[in-house]
Amino acid sequence: MDLLRFITAGSVDDGKSTLIGRLLYDSKSILADQLEALEKQTKNKDAGEIDLALLTDGLRAEREQGITIDVAYRYFSTPKRKFIIADAPGHVQYTRNMITGASNASLIIILVDARNGVAEQTRRHSIIASLLKIPHVVVAINKMDLVEYSQDVYNNIVIDYAEVARQLGLEQVTYIPLSALKGDNIVEKSEAIDWYDGPSLLELLENVETKQDTNFSDARFQVQLVIRPQTDELHDYRGYAGRVTSGVYRKGDAVTILPAGITSTISKLEAGGEERDEVFAPQSVTIHLADDIDISRGDTIVHSSNQPAVQNELDVLLCWMDEKPLQPGNKYYLQHNNRLVKAVVRQVDYRLDVNTLQQLPVEGGVKLNEVVKATIKTASPLAFDAYAKLPSNGSGILIDETSNSTVAAVLYQ
Amino acid sequence: MDQYQLDYLAQLEAESIYILREVAAQFEKPALLFSGGKDSITLVHLARKAFAPGKIPFPLVHIDTGHNFPEALAYRDQLAKDVQATLVVRKVEDTIREKKLTEPKGKFASRNWLQTHTLLDTIEEFGFDACIGGARRDEEKARAKERIFSVRDEFGQWNPKLQRPELWSIYNGRIHKGENVRVFPISNWTELDVWNYIRKEKIELPSIYFAHEREVISFEGQLVAVSDFIRIDEGDVVERKQVRYRTVGDMTCTAAVESAAATLDEVIDEITATRISERGETRIDDRVTEAAMEDRKKNGYF
Structure with missing residues (x-):
């Protein structure tokens, strides 16, 4: 079932x-x-x-x-x-x-x-x-x-x-x-x-x-948290917990950690506390690497042979969801799955009429329920795919710094 | 690609583990609200898997109405020991005494509503910024509209009209000081999903979930266990019946079901066949008004 x-x-x-x-x-x-x-x-x-x-x-x-x-x-x-x-x-x-x-x-x-x-x-x-x-x-x-x-x-x-x-x-x-x-x-x-x-x-x-509907060719995984029990019997245990959002990972795979670009090899895979030879989307798993690397929440682990874009300037579609209009130039937090970065909406190019798909000029701020094409700059680079190619790694939300509200859905172009 | 197919229980499990890990990562001081019922037992099982081989990185908190089934309390203590979790128990009894609250009177005087006071005090005492609960959206109409990360103000109140949009698998847990978030990792599970998962994972349950003999009185078609916490009136007929519980909560407002189902398979067969919902069959407190749950949530209840 x-x-x-x-x-x-x-x-x-x-x-x-x-x-x-x-x-x-x-x-x-x-x-x-x-x-x-x-x-x-x-x-x-x-x-x-x-x-x-x-x-x-x-x-x-x-x-x-x-x-x-x-x-x-x-x-x-x-x-x-x-x-x-x-x-x-x-x-x-x-x-x-x-x-x-x-x-x-x-x-x-x-x-x-x-x-x-x-x-x-x-x-x-x-x-x-x-x-x-x-x-x-x-x-x-x-x-x-x-x-x-x-x-x-x-x-x-x-x-x-x-x-x-x-x-x-x-x-x-x-x-x-x-x-x-x-x-x-x-x-x-x-x-x-x-x-x-x-x-x-x-x-x-x-x-x-x-x-x-699930993409099993482009493997993507973001670290949610690092599991380090630091008890006597698990002294050296260091696992990266997160969800496989697409694709398949196997023990021995050569991987790259983004955005840093460091390479390593998968030494062990676990799901639900049990060891596995391979894991796949949409499982919640724990990945172990052969090398001791400084990795934290929000880092992306991908196959070295199949990597997403890593940029700090993004073309996006924004669906505005807040009563308070978007003002170009305002700063927000961008949450890309498990990665939270500061972001500024640099430029709003046009508004998309959701009834006709027409591109219209933006006058004043962007209002509730409007969809616009915009450019975002983030404080540190993001490892992402185009939404059209891989929705699970192509989407994010904007959070208002002061109200903490979720103010926009973000689709990377 | 058949080899990469997850069955629905595995998909639900993966989602719940993801949510539990988000809580551990995003909050400073989370807690898991543990009632002793099957839903919170399932949550503890999921939390164990989410953080294995480490311990569950937050305490289990029980808001004790003082009207518990003894079997559920014994189970609670054993479980906390088994998973090596810190167990925090705060008693509604103490809140009533310290704050001079008025206890409801009547036949099945329930402390369910008063629980909210103790819960909010406990949140404040420990500074919990996230409380994980086992509520499911299939339980009740108001719950069907609540987010998985549900932001509450400093009075614990839910504002249904100001909920944050919850998109994809992205959970926004940012809050102001004094606010807290209620998190419901098994929102998308139904009652039957929970039972099937318990069977699949061989999770042990308190004995009251299975058929046993008990003294009960019948009230408006529901069977209520005879205990010190309810008032037996002259017209009441105390009978000994074979019953089991479908939900486990406060003894005064949880009704039993007449049943001979002694094993998990038999219980699941009965629940699959039943034509009455979980809350309708066993919760006396929800029957007061059409919007009983909505009102309680707006006042800080789960």
């Missing part, structure tokens, strides 16, 4: 909450007492069936206003897979939340209202999927019951979206006509949509191939 993390993009109006509610309900992940609480709440509203959307509204303010403010995580499993859903709001003022939810997803479900077709927000969600390189895109054409399950409506939306996918370079796109409210093509294949011969949504989620 393996694990699939996915995000659902869409707003309440598209039936996103109903879709998730339906997935949980029809896959029997909702238990009797949770259902009872739901029925109790539904009674106060319109009569009729229970309101599945209520299942996913977490906080009191959200329930009162009938909206989703923040990313919520939901869990369900089938005998084939465990699923983690990042349930993120879809309106433009919540782009920040969507990027947060999308950052760990390997699949995105983009909800399209069959009555409206490809809309502005469909484009925006697709642009975010392409910026963040989410490997799999599922276009869920919802509310088919409201267009009389028309194959023509479906076909036209597929044609329209294919053009969006082409422009954005989205490769693995799957289309499913469904009705979250009626349960058509969610878990069971729909009888009303007999002209569609693809899988139901759950069948697709269970079977989508994820092996290629």
Whole structure:
């Protein structure tokens, strides 16, 4: 059994909450007492069936206003897979939340209202999927019951979206006509949509191939902390603890420690306290080196034959996430996985319209939810890859020095 | 590439170990909040793996309501000895006396809410800047929205509207003096994941998780153990039943489940088949209002 993390993009109006509610309900992940609480709440509203959307509204303010403010995580499993859903709001003022939810997803479900077709927000969600390189895109054409399950409506939306996918370079796109409210093509294949011969949504989620999503060719590892027990029996023990974010490491590999550029050899590998001959992504491991070198948190250990860039000037895309606007010239901390360095945003080149991909001039500061192309200079060099090539070593966050808030997602170009 | 496939439990484990190591690296004085329940036992097991062959680099802290299951306390002491960890115990009883707090009254007067006072005092006493807890997002609606690194102000309060975005596997643990961070390394695990992991790793649990005989009374469909901490009224019928616990907390607000499951396999089979959630079946304190957990968190609770 393996694990699939996915995000659902869409707003309440598209039936996103109903879709998730339906997935949980029809896959029997909702238990009797949770259902009872739901029925109790539904009674106060319109009569009729229970309101599945209520299942996913977490906080009191959200329930009162009938909206989703923040990313919520939901869990369900089938005998084939465990699923983690990042349930993120879809309106433009919540782009920040969507990027947060999308950052760990390997699949995105983009909800399209069959009555409206490809809309502005469909484009925006697709642009975010392409910026963040989410490997799999599922276009869920919802509310088919409201267009009389028309194959023509479906076909036209597929044609329209294919053009969006082409422009954005989205490769693995799957289309499913469904009705979250009626349960058509969610878990069971729909009888009303007999002209569609693809899988139901759950069948697709269970079977989508994820092996290629992890890069096993470019090995990257950052030191989280140095383990030195310094007891009598472990006097000389010195292990570098961290996570293999991509690739494979083997005992005897010739490695280089970055940014210093010192070389050594892997003398021992451990995972969970046990010795291993090889370790691979995404394991948490401990690496030992043949030479006594001064290594600390944030240093990167890579194969000498396959190294990332080491620079202190970076071209980046910034997704701004703070109420306080970005002022070019301001100093921040840049956290690149386990490495924290001081950084200054030197120059902001242009703003990317997340609805159209147009490059627009930046006037004044960069505001919440805006995506810009910028140049960052760091106080010491960073060992990084381009996000497009290796997201796990191509991303960082900016932290405000004074408020300590996370103010931006950083994607290295 | 089949050889490089991690099953879901191994993936969850790798993520949790990564988070625990981030805590050790980013904070000066972390602590692991240990309740004696299966989730915190799992955390200790993960921490052992994260820092092996070294010791766990932070103390285990137990906020003791005084209403514990004796089996859980015995287990706690033995575990701390086995992993050679420092055990810090602070009693709610003492806080009540020193601060002249009013104890809730009633049939199942629970000190669960008062725990927060003792917890905040303990954080201040030791200067803990990070407290690791075993909460999971599948437990409850408010938890589903909380970050893995959850920043609390100097009153321990959670502000759901001011949460930091948490991107990729990058955890921002920077805080101001006086603030602290609650860290939830098993956020992405479900109840069943924890049980399956316990089976896979052969983790030992306190005996009360398995079927045993116990005197209980039935209250609104839930079985509550007879102890000195609850009030037996005239109408109550004390019965001897075969039960097990699905969660282990305060004796006054944790209900038992009627069961004959005596082994881990049998317990997992029963939990897989059950149609009632963990909190719904066993927690009396969450049933008060729809937003009970959200309110407690805003006041400094876990």
